[in-house]
Amino acid sequence: MRVALGFAAMAAQVLLLNGADDPYNYKELVSREVSPVRSVQNAAGRTVVDFGRDAVGWLVLSGPEAGPYELVMGELLNERGEVTNAYPRSTIRCRRVKGVKQAGEHRVPLPPDRLNLKGYDPNAPAILLPERFGVVMPFRYVEVVSGPVMELRQMAVNYPIDMGKSAFTCDCADLVRVYDMCKYSILATSFCGVYVDGDRERTPYEADAYINQLCHYAIDDDCSLARKSHEWLMEHWTWPTEWRQHSIKMAWADWMWTGDTRSLAKHYGRLAHEKLMERYARTSDGLLETGGERRKGAKPGASDIVDWPDGERDGFVFRPVNAVVNAFYHRNLLELADIAGALGKDDDARAFIARAKAVNASFQRAFLDAGTGLYVDGEGTSHISLHANAAALAFGLVPPERVQGVVAFLERKGMACSVYFAQYLLEALCEAGRADVAVRLMSATGERSWVGMLNFGSTISMEAWSPAAKPNLDLNHAWGAVPLNIIARYIVGVTPREPGFRTVSIRPQLGGLGHVKATVPTVAGAVHVDVTPDMLTFTSPTPAEVTFAGVTRRFPPGRHTCRRQ
Numbered sequence: 001m002r003v004a005l006g007f008a009a010m011a012a013q014v015l016l017l018n019g020a021d022d023p024y025n026y027k028e029l030v031s032r033e034v035s036p037v038r039s040v041q042n043a044a045g046r047t048v049v050d051f052g053r054d055a056v057g058w059l060v061l062s063g064p065e066a067g068p069y070e071l072v073m074g075e076l077l078n079e080r081g082e083v084t085n086a087y088p089r090s091t092i093r094c095r096r097v098k099g100v101k102q103a104g105e106h107r108v109p110l111p112p113d114r115l116n117l118k119g120y121d122p123n124a125p126a127i128l129l130p131e132r133f134g135v136v137m138p139f140r141y142v143e144v145v146s147g148p149v150m151e152l153r154q155m156a157v158n159y160p161i162d163m164g165k166s167a168f169t170c171d172c173a174d175l176v177r178v179y180d181m182c183k184y185s186i187l188a189t190s191f192c193g194v195y196v197d198g199d200r201e202r203t204p205y206e207a208d209a210y211i212n213q214l215c216h217y218a219i220d221d222d223c224s225l226a227r228k229s230h231e232w233l234m235e236h237w238t239w240p241t242e243w244r245q246h247s248i249k250m251a252w253a254d255w256m257w258t259g260d261t262r263s264l265a266k267h268y269g270r271l272a273h274e275k276l277m278e279r280y281a282r283t284s285d286g287l288l289e290t291g292g293e294r295r296k297g298a299k300p301g302a303s304d305i306v307d308w309p310d311g312e313r314d315g316f317v318f319r320p321v322n323a324v325v326n327a328f329y330h331r332n333l334l335e336l337a338d339i340a341g342a343l344g345k346d347d348d349a350r351a352f353i354a355r356a357k358a359v360n361a362s363f364q365r366a367f368l369d370a371g372t373g374l375y376v377d378g379e380g381t382s383h384i385s386l387h388a389n390a391a392a393l394a395f396g397l398v399p400p401e402r403v404q405g406v407v408a409f410l411e412r413k414g415m416a417c418s419v420y421f422a423q424y425l426l427e428a429l430c431e432a433g434r435a436d437v438a439v440r441l442m443s444a445t446g447e448r449s450w451v452g453m454l455n456f457g458s459t460i461s462m463e464a465w466s467p468a469a470k471p472n473l474d475l476n477h478a479w480g481a482v483p484l485n486i487i488a489r490y491i492v493g494v495t496p497r498e499p500g501f502r503t504v505s506i507r508p509q510l511g512g513l514g515h516v517k518a519t520v521p522t523v524a525g526a527v528h529v530d531v532t533p534d535m536l537t538f539t540s541p542t543p544a545e546v547t548f549a550g551v552t553r554r555f556p557p558g559r560h561t562c563r564r565q
Contacts, residue, residue, distance in 0.1 A: 076092060439491065
């Protein structure tokens with residue numbers, strides 16, 4: 001989703017609507033007490049305490065009795081009901097801990113992890129939690145091997161996110177389950193106070209953070225954690241070409257959702273040059289020549305990634321001039337045109353638009369296969385992947401007469417990509433008006449699906465579809481929460497039409513669903529949507545542009561109803 005704005009409508013704005021919280025008002029991490037939801041006996045006769053959902057934190061024992069104990073804490077159960085990790089190459093957590101409980105309350109000490117705690121390596125990129133939280137780990141279950149009679153409580157760490165500000169329900173039970181899992185994922189993975197890529201590394205990456213950002217916007221009107229994460233990554237960029245391109249996407253989304261231009265002004269120079277990767281632009285046609293896939297021992301420079309892990313690339317053939325990289329580049333130029341206009345840099349804005357038009361034309365010449373009407377992976381290869389075509393469609397590079405063919409190709413491919421690139425596959429389908437295919441993919445079953453994550457036993461979105469797709473995966477990766485922002489932005493259809501939701505766009509796409517009801521929070525106030533194929537009822541805190549049943553109308557703030565004509 002991109003909204004084209006006239007330069008005159010992009011005046012710098014610092015004050016947020018309705019006294020919304022300042023995105024520079026970063027909050028302290030909090031801990032919350034979680035009580036068990038059930039306690040059962042497993043096949044070994046041991047008590048297993050279930051806290052209902054996985055969370056990063058620590059365990060507290062309480063009760064008048066004292067004595068030695070032995071526990072197993074972890075994220076999954078095996079078929080015998082034992083807390084274990086059946087995937088030893090993974091980062092699915094399972095720890096056996098021993099100690100002596102004193103009368104009263106006792107915090108179970110956890111062994112530190114050598115990778116995600118800086119105490120072992122001062123140069124490690126992992127985010128260090130405040131000392132008051134001590135060593136934490138993700139766990140849902142505790143198996144009591146031995147010990148005195150005691151009560152167990154989980155203390156979970158997270159950023160203060162108000163989970164009551166958003167809601168979604170529809171007539172597809174599996175899609176609601178997926179939404180709920182993805183929504184909880186944003187809370188559970190916020191434990192570092194900046195968006196990170198999961199518990200294994202506890203490190204921010206731009207692509208992870210961008211998806212996290214969009215998903216966080218879908219459930220809360222506090223944009224401070226997204227702002228903090230974006231600005232952290234502006235100073236600590238990571239290696240992939242497309243990851244750095246995501247910084248421009250983060251900056252644009254930050255401005256559109258908050259209406260605040262201070263961060264744009266602060267980072268404009270780096271966004272418009274370093275993050276745009278403009279030093280790789282060819283003088284002949286304006287396309288980026290980034291050199292191809294990252295290889296060990298290669299000289300410093302751009303390092304294309306396309307998708308991760310590498311087995312999820314649908315056979316993508318890397319070439320020095322890469323279709324996915326250049327699709328991102330085209331969208332970045334348009335985003336920078338908007339950003340420049342917001343800062344009153346009208347000459348820059350016009351220059352970015354002109355470059356985007358030139359790149360679009362060059363993209364067609366370099367990557368379009370005239371025989372199939374599809375896009376090849378790069379200059380000098382005939383291979384056609386899901387990734388090249390989804391990126392082209394998502395970022396506005398497919399002419400109207402070719403959209404149907406590209407969508408048909410993507411529909412045949414299905415989920416031939418990772419949980420990360422699912423963001424752009426689903427965006428592409430919804431941008432093309434095929435939310436029906438997106439809904440089918442989001443509510444699908446099987447190993448390569450979000451329902452599959454739930455069936456695997458995870459309550460937080462996973463780093464990959466399964467251990468088969470990524471053997472070292474973890475079960476707490478927010479970049480796997482993609483359906484959350486797709487549902488809010490496309491199925492419910494609520495996005496900012498002007499920065500800071502000065503006006504809101506409401507364009508629901510039911511995608512074959514019979515009924516959708518949702519609340520999407522914004523800095524201007526909550527937007528409520530209740531829609532069936534024949535009627536849309538909505539409440540907006542600001543003027544709204546509404547597209548329903550093929551008709552676009554404008555409405556003042558308040559509650560309104562549209563009916564199919």
